[in-house]
Amino acid sequence: MEIMEEIPALRRRLFRRFPIGAAVRPASKIITADAVFRKTRSRKATGLLFGATIKRPPASHTIDAFADGPLSRRPPPSSLHTDMSMWFKNLRIYRLAPSWDFKPEALEEALEKLAFRPGAATDMTALGWVGARPESGLVYALDGQYLLNLRVEKKLLPTTVINQFARARAQEIEEQQGYKPGRKQMKEIKELVTDELLPKAFSIYRDTRVWIDTRGRWLVVDAAAAAKCDEVMGALAKVLDPFPVMPLYTEISPASAMTSWLISDEPPVNFTVDQDTELRSTNETRAAVRYVRQTVELDDVRKHVEAGKQCTRLALTWADRVSFVLTDGLDLKRVAPLDVLQEGRVPAADEAEQFDSDFALMCGELSALLDDLVGALGGEKKA
Numbered sequence: 001m002e003i004m005e006e007i008p009a010l011r012r013r014l015f016r017r018f019p020i021g022a023a024v025r026p027a028s029k030i031i032t033a034d035a036v037f038r039k040t041r042s043r044k045a046t047g048l049l050f051g052a053t054i055k056r057p058p059a060s061h062t063i064d065a066f067a068d069g070p071l072s073r074r075p076p077p078s079s080l081h082t083d084m085s086m087w088f089k090n091l092r093i094y095r096l097a098p099s100w101d102f103k104p105e106a107l108e109e110a111l112e113k114l115a116f117r118p119g120a121a122t123d124m125t126a127l128g129w130v131g132a133r134p135e136s137g138l139v140y141a142l143d144g145q146y147l148l149n150l151r152v153e154k155k156l157l158p159t160t161v162i163n164q165f166a167r168a169r170a171q172e173i174e175e176q177q178g179y180k181p182g183r184k185q186m187k188e189i190k191e192l193v194t195d196e197l198l199p200k201a202f203s204i205y206r207d208t209r210v211w212i213d214t215r216g217r218w219l220v221v222d223a224a225a226a227a228k229c230d231e232v233m234g235a236l237a238k239v240l241d242p243f244p245v246m247p248l249y250t251e252i253s254p255a256s257a258m259t260s261w262l263i264s265d266e267p268p269v270n271f272t273v274d275q276d277t278e279l280r281s282t283n284e285t286r287a288a289v290r291y292v293r294q295t296v297e298l299d300d301v302r303k304h305v306e307a308g309k310q311c312t313r314l315a316l317t318w319a320d321r322v323s324f325v326l327t328d329g330l331d332l333k334r335v336a337p338l339d340v341l342q343e344g345r346v347p348a349a350d351e352a353e354q355f356d357s358d359f360a361l362m363c364g365e366l367s368a369l370l371d372d373l374v375g376a377l378g379g380e381k382k383a
Contacts, residue, residue, distance in 0.1 A: 251378030268376035274315035
């Protein structure tokens with residue numbers, strides 16, 4: 001009996017000294033090289049004493065960066081949209097070239113050349129096209145509107161972890177050779193450590209959606225960062241030849257137009273000015289003044305313009321239906337459907353039908369918004 005009573009206490013002490021689950025840590029904690037070394041030694045010392053009783057926490061709460069199992073091969077969750085959250089939040093706008101004539105089947109065949117496949121054990125990143133809906137192919141087509149989805153896989157291998165393992169390895173080498181490794185040797189050690197850790201690194205998946213309007217001849221990427229948009233353009237360029245996408249230019253630059261709207265206090269037809277504004281200097285200092293949730297007084301605007309500033313970000317609402325922030329690069333950020341669209345939304349019988357309805361609504365509203373916006377900027381500049 002005394003021996004049986006001592007087992008739980010012994011187990012707790014062993015857990016504190018040899019944390020078998022050292023590979024599983026909350027995302028807020030850092031995994032150290034020493035912890036992983038202790039983990040390896042403890043497994044050799046304890047065998048299967050705790051292997052059958054330890055359960056890993058759900059993956060959503062942990063980083064299994066160095067777990068034994070190939071967690072990077074675990075398929076990512078499907079993209080399910082049951083409400084208007086499927087709306088694009090950011091619009092990076094391009095024009096389809098006159099040569100665009102891809103039907104859904106032809107576009108599907110082209111995208112298959114770069115269909116997403118999980119990266120190899122030693123690949124830091126991998127990207128490719130996946131279906132926008134679980135039951136659809138690589139091209140989700142509805143009445144001339146296409147929806148594409150580019151998936152990027154990236155291994156989570158923080159530099160701090162690599163450095164910790166490299167320092168531990170360098171210390172071992174120093175003891176063997178009698179002197180510290182030089183800069184060139186440390187670089188080789190880090191490369192070797194990276195190659196050893198990559199197969200066990202945890203993978204994250206990121207999707208970037210693309211909307212193609214074959215009727216309005218728009219191509220729009222839902223990306224806030226230019227780097228994500230470049231990934232999409234690069235992936236399209238690899239499979240479409242000739243590249244059927246062109247940048248969009250308007251007769252009046254967005255910065256000049258937004259500044260004029262503020263000074264005159266006359267926004268274009270179908271648009272109203274909201275309470276977020278940024279004015280930035282055009283000289284080398286790039287000094288900026290931002291108004292957040294605050295109406296800009298006309299006198300203040302004129303003073304800033306006289307001081308050499310232009311409006312570079314302006315919150316607008318289109319037709320009391322969609323709100324957004326227009327930038328001087330002709331990007332739309334923080335796009336959101338307003339209550340009039342939310343209230344008019346009729347629930348469908350199933351998820352697939354609801355997705356069709358929401359997608360058709362988004363395409364119709366955003367296509368009309370883009371037409372009005374280009375008109376407000378003096379029309380499209382012809383090459």
